[in-house]
Amino acid sequence: MRNIDAMLNPRSIAIVGASSDGRKLNGRSLRFLLEKGYAGAIHPVNPKYDTVAGLPCHPDLEAIPGPVDLVIVAVPAREVATTLESAGRKGIPAAIVFSSGFGEMGEDGRRLEREVAETARRRGIRLCGPNTLGLINAFERVIATFSQYANGDTPAGPVGFVTQSGAFGTAIAALARRRGLGLGYFVNTGNEADVDVVEVMRAVVADPRIRVLAGYIEGLKDGPGFQRLAEEAMAAGKPVVLTKVGRTGAGARAAASHTGSLAGVDAVFDGAVRAGGMIRARNEEHMLDIVEAFTGLDALPAGRGLGLVTQSGGAGVLMADRAEELGLTVPVLAPETQAALAKVVPGFGATGNPVDVTAQFLADPDVLRESVVLVLEDPQVHMGIIWLQLMEAHVDVLVGLFEEIRARTSKPFLVCWVAATDEALTKCRERNIPVFRGGEPAVDAAAAVIGYAESRRRLAADRPQRIALAPPPVTLPERAGLVPTLEAARLLGDAGVPLTAARFARDPDEAVAAAQELGFPVAVKIESPDIAHKTEVGGVRLGLADGAAVRDAVTAVMKSARAHRPDARIEGVVVQAMAQGDVELVIGLKHDPVFGPVVMAGFGGVLVEVLKDVAVRPAPVTRVEALGMLDELRGKALLAGVRGRPPVDREAVARLICAASAFAAGAGPRLTEVDLNPVLAGPAGVVAVDWLMVLD
Template identity: 55%
Template sequence: MRSALTCLVNPQSIAIVGASSQFGKVSGRPLKHLLEKGYRGKIWPINPRYTEMHGLTCYTSIAALPDAPDLAIVALPAQDVLATIRELGRRGTRSVVVFSSGFGEMGEAGKAMEAEMVAAAREYGMPLCGPNCLGFINAFENVYATFSQYADRETQSGPIAFVTQSGAFGTAIAALARQRGLGLGYFINTGNEADVGFADLMLTVIEDPRIKVAAGYLEGVRDGEALIRLAKRCQELGKPLVLTKVGRMAAGARAAASHTGSMAGEDAVFDAVIRQYGVIRARNEEQLLDMAQALAACPLPHGNGLGIATQSGGAGVMMADRAEEVGLAVPPVTDAIRKRLVDLLPAFGAAGNPVDVTGQFVGEPELLRESVLTLLDDPNIHVGIVWLQLMHAYVDVLVEILTETCRKATKPCLVCWVAAPEEAVRKLAAVGIPVFQAGERAVDAAAALVRHGEAQRRWQQRAPQAAHAVRTLPRLPDGVVPSVQGVSLLKDAGIPMAPVALATSEDHAVALWHKFGKGVALKIESTAITHKSDIGGVLLNLNDEAAIRTGYRSILANAARHCPDAKVDGVLVQPLASGHVELVVGVKRDPSFGMIVMVGSGGVLVEVMRDVAFRRAPFAEDEAARMLGELRMGALLDGVRGKPAVDRAQICNLLASLSRWAAEMEDQLEELDLNPVLVGPDGPVGVDCVMVIRHDASPAKR
């Protein structure tokens, strides 16, 4: 498949099925571009109505071709595509791109046609891009298998590979890149992704040593495992992967038995998983290009300290605010650096961080250069931004200063030039210096550099995965698992759980209270009632016989009143666990990414607070620590208002152990909720368990 995909993006011969001599038509535009842009391979137009087309031999049929093509472009009505794919396969064609629409995007009949077409292509081992796509461009080799408007003008090759699921929006992004002078080595539209998808094609083009950055636009994720393979390969190659995905707010909460299930919306999971594997997410097309531009041009910083040099104090404060929002530090300079800056700057400048160089540098060009280089000498600063505005009368001087500054700097340095003259932007781009025209955009680009640097260090320092014994797990029936059984399964997996027993009568509940020898909680036990507190099904801190008996009757009465049709198995009796911090911990099987583990601020308000972090299972303790670091309630773990700090390492051990068990249970565990998990001096302990089984015939592969 990889070899065939390489033939797709870098073919030595291209057949155009349904080629037109009229360059204005969709079926004529690929031929126009291939001829005009200077494609050096063989071009074989196929159309039974012509014997010659723009100086090329035109073939009457696929069978008449002189050889099997590396790539076939199919530009025919949908009803003619299936027979064409079969004929191309019989001829030995290596790969195919289908422009035609009228397939899966049109409903059930179109989906059936699409499935037949893919089956035919796979029968012959012929990867298919599309259908319903614009095709692609390999600007390095002048391969223009596309009818996109983007190809009508110059398409400069460059270090960025851009793959998009949207044709129209992808073309707009490519056009924006061209306006910025950014070269796209590859521009690929995946269309319906009936066969090969986004990750397959990006995995192919990132192997090109001329590509430094992978950038993509997504509207959805069908194959989460493929996306993770892509992210891992990008990490191996040291090439950043930057993605924009729409639908951030549209997923919403889904009805589910557990809190985890209701909060594991599609976008929340996507965002967490790609971050886990070192992918950088951009909010929109402009930010995507900002980040790609910086990542393609700058070395990686070795920390998150940002140094800011400006000619405006206000701009410096604004950028410092944004830096804090995106997780960058703006550290004060050391005493030694401050002294050097004071010696350099005019009396009305500011020798801190941000540094206010003032407009004095226009008369003294070395002032800007030396101030920036001095700031970057600070050991706590790892990336710099130079901010200036207008200066139309000083373009040549400033271009020279900035070029020399960036050349001499031993750390990445970005230029933010607000309302920059076009000539300045063009000249700086020519020497490989990106220009950002707004302060926050420059800070976001710097943050992308920092994130990729951090991801690379984590990847290089990752410990080998420890081998874990393969256990024989029970096959459970679909539905909610009884609490006692669920707790037993988790304890066997090394998850700390509070003991629990099922009472089927008042006397039995009293006997269990005596056995535990301390205050207990009573909870309704019914697989039909998963949110027990909502119906008055939980009573806490009962520690005498009368309270146990009254509580038992009260819980059963509440269940009968609120859920009259529910089958009740009895009442759970559980000794009270201690802990001054409440967490919620859970697992949800995601259709794209497999088993997802959640941790967050627990208790009855968990879905109101929504202070949670997600990761894909399995993972190690270091990843669990990063999950805890993302929570707003993290300060509670370190002790507040006289409460002692808790042992984060024990929580991380619980999360990592749960993630390994969840991965083992992927083919049958639908969701799990441990809420609350109480954390105290003795570590975490789960005190309530909702476990739902639903067998999956095709779990996500690892």
């Protein structure tokens, strides 16, 4: 990490392949460093020249007098490894490789990239790239990039932005500049042969001048590092706002279990974001909306209540609809608040929430100012949005009003100014007043702020439990593939996972004896190391009330399994006691290649992959996290009881999720997948009636 700091804030920079032509790729960074006023030493390196841009030009890195912190490499791909060897001999700790022609070009390029990465590792150099636009540290005027973004102003500000895409990242940076959002850092990680997006984010978030971190991500390699980033950012009180592409089907492939199918790459990433209290944005505009909201707020909301003050009744309804869609509340204001508003708002306005002040406030600015202050003083309101439109002739008055409101309240508020002039936007942003182009973007940003505030409270309260998590190691059998049902039951049962009683039987006679021991009614299921989904081969019979029914069921499931899978090894059947529950859930475990063990919880049964109503977290989880997973489910109302049914014992479900997640964490990477489906939940508790375990 020290070498990454040298990359981001170097005291001296060498540019290998430097050109005096500031229009060329290998000349732009030198031009930018000179034009933007970088204060450190700049050392052009190119054996073709004695001087470049008025600076002494050296034939190679080792000819440079004195130490160098960062080398910018702008030479053909085949010369990069040699350049890094020279940098290593010089003792340079960090390098940015602009050069392309590596992993993005196929196998030959990947082989060359591996050589470059190995050279950097052997020489102790932290490498950004190759195939990167480079970086900007606007505080110290380190313009180590050839991006066209640097052609314009690069004002320092409280936002750090790290992107895996060069072109799209440049577009986002340009949009941020247009909004007046100062990027203290702009870093493109390129092919990530060494330094990855997570490491850079961790370095950037540690800078006390950064208040908000934003990132554009296409894929991750370091799940544990990502979780540490979340912890470090939360401890520092700095929101992390991420846009990740590949939301649908990104790496999710059908596996032996439902978990393998549903807990795909994007679902696991999303779960890690939620677990760490980070914020996921839908796209670049949504990301910048959220970033803008955070840069302009001095306090976080203490609850989910949203107060809406508008110039238009229709706009108020639109925002109220969106707020409720996002799970926020738009409370009816207290009677005393409405009484106070009635003395301020015209009689043809509205005082309930949304509050419609009409256009009357133009004649009397006190109407808007006092209305907003009164709404924010209501104890049910925790954050406000002010909506207005046009008002070209009243910019100074309105901006002044917003400053007065901020001085009189401790609660945060956003401004939605539809069709605002450039002058209005500039003056609001100069005063750190977050301003949005439409009602829904403003509400979406408010929801992100409220969600982050809730995450801070949750994680602070749950920190002792998180620290205390220490799952014991689990000894797994040596075999690979499907684990026999009873052996899997022993492992899960020892971990505290409640399962229905089960017995193995090789033939109808043993099955009848097992049923009599368990007590009728029972279920009979085919047992085969080659059949993962028993129902798909007609291998399950339920509710068998006597010995004759059991005998017939054993014959039937074996015959059906052989008909569907003549190649399968049929070992016998499993006889289980029948169980009851009002809701069918699925609890799944999986070893993710990036994040390691993860746990999934959702609504299960045979339609689990149709409903796709699940929540995912890195394992292990605490009770608070497990309950939070249940609250994420779209069908969570089913757990509270519907159509006269009693509510499910949520605490019992949470205990099962915790036990299963601890088992996954203790088992290690050989535990490929576990499916508990269905898990029957009701007011009396929870029990898994079918389970599947796969080992690597």
